[in-house]
Amino acid sequence: MNTDAITLTIDGKKIEARRGDTILEAADRAGVYVPRLCWMKDLLPAGGCRVCTVRVNGRPQAACTQPVAPGMVIENDTEELRELRRDLIDMLFVEGNHFCMFCEKSGNCELQALAYRFGITAPKYPYLFPQRGVDASHPDVMIDGNRCVLCGRCVRASRALDGKHVFGFTGRGPGKRLAVNGPNLAATDVAAPDRAVAACPTGTLLVKRVGYKVPVGRRLYDHSPIGSEIEPQTPGK
Amino acid sequence: MAKPKVATTSLCGCFGCHMSLLDIDDRILQLVELVDFDRSPINDIKEIEGQVDIGLIEGGCCNEENLKVLHEFRRHCKILISVGDCAINGGIPALRNMVPLEECYREAYLNGPTVVNPAGKVPDDPEIPLLLDKVYPCHEAVKIDYHLPGCPPSADTLWAALVALLNGKAPELPYELVKYD
Structure with missing residues (x-):
């Protein structure tokens, strides 16, 4: 067992995370999609767009910049946050x-x-x-x-x-x-x-000169929503 | 029992959304069984005749006549739907919203490379509806009950929405039927 492993909960689900992870990285690894826009793999997070806002122990935080801590209680997919x-x-x-x-x-x-x-x-x-x-x-x-x-x-x-x-x-x-x-x-x-x-x-x-190369119906988000690459299965979502 | 009534119109649009409605193919035979059409470019009735259950609006509002028609639809329709990107966000006509109106007139009637206008005057016949300062989405002018995005919304989108509404349900569209292009 990795001594750096800590546990926290997202929407009531217990997940394992590594010390030093951000909430977003830990969620990704656990198959929980936190919507995000200004975050990009291989870049330092900026916390700019706030689309990844989650509630951590009741307080709103940007999941892309906030590091995990043992026992954190995180709300992600709630009506309030979806509306925000x-x-x-x-x-x-x-x-x-x-x-x-x-x-x-x-x-x-x-x-x-x-x-x-x-x-x-x-x-x-x-x-x-x-x-x-x-x-x-x-x-x-x-x-x-x-x-x-x-x-x-x-x-x-x-x-x-x-x-x-x-x-x-x-x-x-x-x-x-x-x-x-x-x-x-x-x-x-x-x-x-x-x-x-x-x-x-x-x-x-x-x-320039590559526009519309992929036909309608075969583009990235034509059939499955953004985030479904992270979620284990999202039939019909 | 009388069949539900449907009315449709194209404001500042290209009739592409109406073409998409015709694109439901043979389901149009079912549609004719299910509903009666009031005012619509499909039957060429020019004025709304009575109370309408479902009104479909294609196109946004670019002139005072569009606004007049939109208000007339709102008065007569129990459920009013914005169909297509022009009705929802102004669409292609809204490209003029970033250009002052005077400049649009000058380009269209005086300075444009293909303009032939010896009188050098912007047409001002009272029969021609005055342009609004901007192209407005329909929901910025009247209450719109549902929006069906797309340019145009696919025939399946229109069909799914109509079937839901005719069954007394809100049109809740699956992921693949909500598209902005």
Whole structure:
């Protein structure tokens, strides 16, 4: 028996975890899906989107940043948290310009997949239709700012995995925007195979000339919801 | 007992959702058995004639006429459904929401590369409905009871929703029938 092993409960189910795990990592290993958006494997968690919010001993915490501790009592799949997550996803939809019907990422988009999983048919907040820019200056990669949810995955991946510093943020609050290290994307050292480009959960960062390659019906989330790769079995969920 | 009545309309849409309704194939014969159609582009009835059980709205609201029709549907329909992405989020027409209205008019009637308009005037005949400042989703104008997303929603989605409603149930769609594209 591993001395580092500790036990905690998620939604009443006892699970084993390793000291040093985050709640999200421990849940993944136990086959419990905690919805998440700004989290990505191989990157340090940012705790930015709050979609992975769980209640730990009654207090809301981001599961992607909170380390496990012995005896933790965690609530994950409760009506209250489902509603909170639905609202967060709703807000991400209305504060950007998400035109799924012609987006290259549709069917493979994590934001859309979360909305599908939560059964969202229409947002409850009014659409903002903000002014956002498109940067198609680079020969192989483009940015469509209309679809950016400011998750920071490209920012972190560019630094930590590509050893570059292509992406960053400018502005604050409602004015916060994705920015690149140069006057435009063509002036940076970004390349199509960069992990940062693939890190984008939405259709903001796209490799050119590969759009719609996978036909409808064979895309990632056409038949099974996001998270079903973690859950042991989710028939009909 | 009289059959339930269904009315449909296309506001600022492309009729793609109506095409999807026709795409239920031979089930349309069952549908005709099950319901009577009030106002709809399918039978070309232009005004709602009475109380309607289910109203299907395709398209969002881009002009004052869309709003008028939408309000008329809301007044006459027990259950009103937004069908398709345009009704739910404005859809393709809402791409103009990021451009000032004046600029849209200038591009469409004066400066566009294919425009021939010797008078150099934006059409202002009172018969032409005035554009709204933005394209609005239907639920931002009236209460909408259910939403069927998709561009268009698949024939199976429309059929499943109609069958549920005709059986007095809320349309709870399985995972594969809720899609935004």
